[in-house]
Amino acid sequence: MALIIVSASMMLMIPVAVFMIKHASDFALTARQDKIIELCLIDAENMNVQEVNEDNTIKFLPDEDTASNLQSALYTNLYSNNLSLCHPIVELEQVNYVDEYGQEFILPEVNVRVANYSYLPTRFLASASRVIEPDFLSCEYVED
Amino acid sequence: MIAFGLVLFTVMIAQSILLLVPIIKRMQFDDLCYQYSARILRNEKSHEQDEQIFTNELEDEGLLNVNCSFQVDLTDEPYAVVISADYPIQYIGSDLSMKEVMLPLNFKIVSMKMENQENAH
Numbered sequence: 001m002a003l004i005i006v007s008a009s010m011m012l013m014i015p016v017a018v019f020m021i022k023h024a025s026d027f028a029l030t031a032r033q034d035k036i037i038e039l040c041l042i043d044a045e046n047m048n049v050q051e052v053n054e055d056n057t058i059k060f061l062p063d064e065d066t067a068s069n070l071q072s073a074l075y076t077n078l079y080s081n082n083l084s085l086c087h088p089i090v091e092l093e094q095v096n097y098v099d100e101y102g103q104e105f106i107l108p109e110v111n112v113r114v115a116n117y118s119y120l121p122t123r124f125l126a127s128a129s130r131v132i133e134p135d136f137l138s139c140e141y142v143e144d
Numbered sequence: 145m146i147a148f149g150l151v152l153f154t155v156m157i158a159q160s161i162l163l164l165v166p167i168i169k170r171m172q173f174d175d176l177c178y179q180y181s182a183r184i185l186r187n188e189k190s191h192e193q194d195e196q197i198f199t200n201e202l203e204d205e206g207l208l209n210v211n212c213s214f215q216v217d218l219t220d221e222p223y224a225v226v227i228s229a230d231y232p233i234q235y236i237g238s239d240l241s242m243k244e245v246m247l248p249l250n251f252k253i254v255s256m257k258m259e260n261q262e263n264a265h
Contacts, residue, residue, distance in 0.1 A: 010149060
């Protein structure tokens with residue numbers, strides 16, 4: 001009887017141990033991806049530039065070229081941190097932003113998802129998005 | 145037989161815990177690296193003092209052979225942040241004795257500025 005109990009508990013322990021280690025490793029992997037994505041988004045915020053077009057309208061960056069650079073930097077960062085099975089996808093969207101003075105702006109939003117090819121079918125473990133605000137939105141108006 | 149089963153059971157539990165330690169240590173290491181990297185990417189200042197503080201902080205966490213370099217000028221060095229360290233992990237060997245191996249931990253971050261420079265060339 002005791003032998004059956006010990007054997008059964010051991011047989012139960014093996015999948016439990018494998019399950020625990022697998023989930024802890026997935027959790028660690030997602031946490032690592034999240035941190036690298038966050039660093040790339042901080043870097044993207046530093047790009048924070050705007051261009052004035054010929055018709056005096058303001059073009060906000062990042063544009064598609066910047067998104068491509070961001071994807072490339074993110075890929076390098078994932079690869080150099082031994083996350084080579086992860087592939088980043090960077091997409092840009094436009095969002096409406098109304099500042100505290102009621103003025104409306106269209107700002108770019110960077111959406112990042114990381115596909116993980118170590119799973120079949122491919123899973124997206126980490127994702128993040130950030131609205132890139134130009135510098136002047138963080139400045140306060142000064143009354144004359 | 146029951147005693148053998150119990151010993152094996154204890155060894156498996158201990159081994160599982162020992163295998164989880166490097167994962168937790170890796171997350172701690174990444175968290176510290178992330179904090180310093182975020183600070184470096186936000187502020188473009190001299191980082192010599194930061195390097196020393198960071199090295200001491202990692203050594204306090206039990207890491208060995210800590211080597212870190214924070215770059216502001218990315219013309220020569222492609223990486224903005226390069227950190228490497230070793231962590232001594234222990235596991236139970238096949239002869240049931242404790243064995244120690246060095247787990248290498250690396251963290252490298254490029255900046256988009258570098259990607260821009262490469263594209264410009």
